[in-house]
Amino acid sequence: MSTLNVDALVGNTSANAITVRGEGSATTSLQQGLAKSWVCLKGSDTFAVRDSFNTASATDNGVGDYTTTRSNALANGDYATAGICSATGGGNPHYNFIVENSENSGTKIRTTTALRTYILNARDSESTNDAPDYSMTFMGDLA
Amino acid sequence: MASQLKVNTLTGVTTAGSINVTGEGNSTTTSLQQGLLKAWGLSNDGANTADSFNIGSATDNGTGNYTKTFTNNMATTDSSITATSAENQYGTMFSGGRLATNFTIKCETISGGALDSVIAYKVAGDLA
Numbered sequence: 226m227s228t229l230n231v232d233a234l235v236g237n238t239s240a241n242a243i244t245v246r247g248e249g250s251a252t253t254s255l256q257q258g259l260a261k262s263w264v265c266l267k268g269s270d271t272f273a274v275r276d277s278f279n280t281a282s283a284t285d286n287g288v289g290d291y292t293t294t295r296s297n298a299l300a301n302g303d304y305a306t307a308g309i310c311s312a313t314g315g316g317n318p319h320y321n322f323i324v325e326n327s328e329n330s331g332t333k334i335r336t337t338t339a340l341r342t343y344i345l346n347a348r349d350s351e352s353t354n355d356a357p358d359y360s361m362t363f364m365g366d367l368a
Numbered sequence: 369m370a371s372q373l374k375v376n377t378l379t380g381v382t383t384a385g386s387i388n389v390t391g392e393g394n395s396t397t398t399s400l401q402q403g404l405l406k407a408w409g410l411s412n413d414g415a416n417t418a419d420s421f422n423i424g425s426a427t428d429n430g431t432g433n434y435t436k437t438f439t440n441n442m443a444t445t446d447s448s449i450t451a452t453s454a455e456n457q458y459g460t461m462f463s464g465g466r467l468a469t470n471f472t473i474k475c476e477t478i479s480g481g482a483l484d485s486v487i488a489y490k491v492a493g494d495l496a
Contacts, residue, residue, distance in 0.1 A: 227376050230379050264448060297396040309462060358466065367391030
């Protein structure tokens with residue numbers, strides 16, 4: 226078994242392109258296969274970042290209204306995100322979901338560094354709602 | 369001519385768990401370790417595991433309530449865990465708890481009833 230000890234990987238033909246042999250016969254891009262940012266937030270009680278990667282800041286804009294920013298920007302605004310949040314107790318528990326904007330939420334912000342999202346509760350006319358746990362992952366190209 | 373390196377394991381020199389990779393734009397680097405997903409999976413009814421990575425076992429806690437246990441644990445309870453549903457047309461799913469050793473996903477209808485569903489999930493964070 227071989228082990229390569231190295232601190233940095235740079236493509237030879239193109240610095241930004243390294244190919245990795247996949248599990249089967251095809252190859253895949255090392256760069257494009259890496260998540261470029263992720264964050265785990267605490268949305269209720271005292272708003273806080275639990276853990277993160279390439280996240281410069283997280284802002285609590287209001288109830289269920291959070292903006293996170295990237296330390297190193299993405300190349301464009303067309304990155305893929307996936308998120309999930311936890312349920313909330315009270316009169317309308319459960320059924321929280323994350324959107325970028327809706328009739329009942331505020332402005333959409335999706336830039337190369339910033340993403341604003343809203344947590345909605347469908348049982349309460351889609352009102353914004355804080356959630357104890359909020360996770361988001363970003364896939365795309367770095368600038 | 370493209371160069372090819374054949375190797376089975378990558379380890380950082382300065383720090384074993386830290387390797388940087390040049391990003392797509394050539395202007396910044398990104399962390400290999402922190403960019404790699406640490407687990408993912410697809411469950412056809414939420415309880416079983418059709419395919420997965422770093423998921424050692426799955427527990428059906430009841431209708432729409434599933435716990436996935438890691439083969440290699442995470443470093444903390446603060447992993448970024450996301451999931452989507454394939455056919456949960458009238459419901460949603462939400463995080464039901466996170467530990468370094470496992471996490472729980474719950475699925476419900478809009479009226480609050482537990483609902484079995486296909487779920488796809490992925491975990492980003494730091495390995496123990």
